[in-house]
Amino acid sequence: MSNLAKLDFVALDISGKNYLSWINDAEVHLEAMNLGETIKEGNEASSMDRAKAMIFLRHHIHEGLKCECLTIKDLLALWGNLKERYDHQRTVILPKARHDWMHLRLQDFKSVADYNSTLFRISYKLRLCGEHITDADLLEKTFTTFHASNVVLQQQYRERGFHKYSDLISCLLLAKQNNELLMQNHQPVQLDLHH
Numbered sequence: 534m535s536n537l538a539k540l541d542f543v544a545l546d547i548s549g550k551n552y553l554s555w556i557n558d559a560e561v562h563l564e565a566m567n568l569g570e571t572i573k574e575g576n577e578a579s580s581m582d583r584a585k586a587m588i589f590l591r592h593h594i595h596e597g598l599k600c601e602c603l604t605i606k607d608l609l610a611l612w613g614n615l616k617e618r619y620d621h622q623r624t625v626i627l628p629k630a631r632h633d634w635m636h637l638r639l640q641d642f643k644s645v646a647d648y649n650s651t652l653f654r655i656s657y658k659l660r661l662c663g664e665h666i667t668d669a670d671l672l673e674k675t676f677t678t679f680h681a682s683n684v685v686l687q688q689q690y691r692e693r694g695f696h697k698y699s700d701l702i703s704c705l706l707l708a709k710q711n712n713e714l715l716m717q718n719h720q721p722v723q724l725d726l727h728h
Contacts, residue, residue: 540593547595549619553626553661556616559590572612583608623662630658640680645705648675671698 542558543551563569563586571578571586578586587608591599594615605611633655642648652674656666672695679687695701 542593545594545598545615545619547597549622552615552619552622555593557661559593563589571608574609587611626658627662627664630655630662630664634659634674637674638678639675640678640683645702645709649702649706668696668698672701675701 541562543555545552545555560569560572563572566585566589568578568582568586568589570576571583587606590608590611591602594602602611602614605614637648637652637655639645639648642651652671656671659666675698676687676691690701690704693704695704
């Protein structure tokens with residue numbers, strides 16, 4: 534069985550394309566293992582804890598990257614080396630994520646579910662880059678991107694006073710489902726007279 538099957542989370546790719554999610558996962562897992570302090574400057578972690586953290590991190594990086602970092606014996610040096618090498622991903626991802634956010638419009642999607650999925654993917658990237666996205670931001674983005682022909686509908690949803698984006702999206706999904714049922718109920722039934 535390969536080592537990948539035993540990973541707690543996806544290994545850091547040698548290209549660094551998953552660095553931002555990897556570093557979050559690594560920090561959370563180290564914290565859960567009571568090893569979170571080992572990657573902080575000036576920590577007083579024991580050599581045993583630093584060794585455990587080093588083994589854990591090496592286990593969660595691409596084999597090619599592991600070979601490149603083989604000579605780094607100090608945990609903080611490894612952590613710093615990876616940060617120096619890949620932290621630029623924030624500056625690469627952020628402009629595209631901001632652009633995608635700015636141009637995201639509910640009216641451009643065939644379904645509320647597709648819009649919701651895209652909204653969360655973009656907001657996740659923004660959060661990874663340190664942007665603060667709130668429920669109020671998600672609500673406002675959705676309200677302001679209704680199609681112009683749905684202004685009255687948008688106002689009705691605003692007046693309901695949603696505070697959580699999940700409540701709005703649930704309501705929109707339910708409305709869509711109810712609308713589809715109504716449309717099905719009004720379709721004429723075709724009788725097969727040949728039997």
